[in-house]
Amino acid sequence: MSIKYDSVMPWGRSFKEYRSMFALSEHDLKKRIVGCGDGPSNFNAILTKQRGSIISFDPLYRFSATEIRSRIDKCYPEVLEQTRKNSSKFNWTNIRSVEHLGQVRKTAMEEFLTDYSTGREEGRYVDASLPKIPIGDKEFELALCSHFLFLYSESFSQNFHLQSVEELCRISSEVRIFPLVDLNAKKSRHLEPTLSQLKDGGFDVKVETVPYEFQKGGNQMLRVRNL
Numbered sequence: 001m002s003i004k005y006d007s008v009m010p011w012g013r014s015f016k017e018y019r020s021m022f023a024l025s026e027h028d029l030k031k032r033i034v035g036c037g038d039g040p041s042n043f044n045a046i047l048t049k050q051r052g053s054i055i056s057f058d059p060l061y062r063f064s065a066t067e068i069r070s071r072i073d074k075c076y077p078e079v080l081e082q083t084r085k086n087s088s089k090f091n092w093t094n095i096r097s098v099e100h101l102g103q104v105r106k107t108a109m110e111e112f113l114t115d116y117s118t119g120r121e122e123g124r125y126v127d128a129s130l131p132k133i134p135i136g137d138k139e140f141e142l143a144l145c146s147h148f149l150f151l152y153s154e155s156f157s158q159n160f161h162l163q164s165v166e167e168l169c170r171i172s173s174e175v176r177i178f179p180l181v182d183l184n185a186k187k188s189r190h191l192e193p194t195l196s197q198l199k200d201g202g203f204d205v206k207v208e209t210v211p212y213e214f215q216k217g218g219n220q221m222l223r224v225r226n227l
């Protein structure tokens, strides 16, 4: 059986996972950071507590905290069920079981929900969708995109991927994207054409192995810079 969702799931990873999947150093965390598709992750909440600079863009942020909570509650059993049925596609070393996965995600999403209303008032959670982010050129030093591009390769075209990466490079000096596999832990079919078009367009493109691997084989991050 394959993992297949009707829409992009509101599912949030933790600050610790972001640090590991994007190989974020202490120096990186002091940069002006933009997160695209941060959804209900607690990365923004925790980095803000640590006095970091971050704005997250996601179409999810058009909704109130109550509406987001009910969306999370609706998708939660489905994601856990599909993960259980496809458990051989995941590494159960750090996250030990489907139940443990549920706890880790729920903790991160609760931290997000606690921070959300304040963060929205402060302009840290902004409703916007790739491939167009309403921000001037190079406003950020580091753009992060976790578990949206390449992961949902069946739902978005290769052209969407290229335009989105170019847009992230427009608003930020450096872009990191993780993972490079799709929902079924297969290398994204959009990866190679996107890499080659980015190289042709004069971007510096690197695929790097990182110390995070929950989906089997999903331990690579794409780093893109404008030359």
Ligand SMILES: C[S@@+](CC[C@H](N)C(=O)[O-])C[C@H]1O[C@@H](n2cnc3c(N)ncnc32)[C@H](O)[C@@H]1O
Binding pocket: 008, 009, 010, 011, 012, 013, 014, 036, 037, 038, 039, 040, 041, 057, 058, 059, 060, 128, 129, 130, 131, 145, 146, 147, 148
């Ligand atoms: C699976 S969640 C990942 C959340 C978070 N980045 C993480 O890793 O925990 C994917 C997120 O992508 C967001 N999304 C969907 N379409 C988008 C778009 N066109 N531009 C930016 N984000 C989008 C969804 O709302 C959702 O919050």
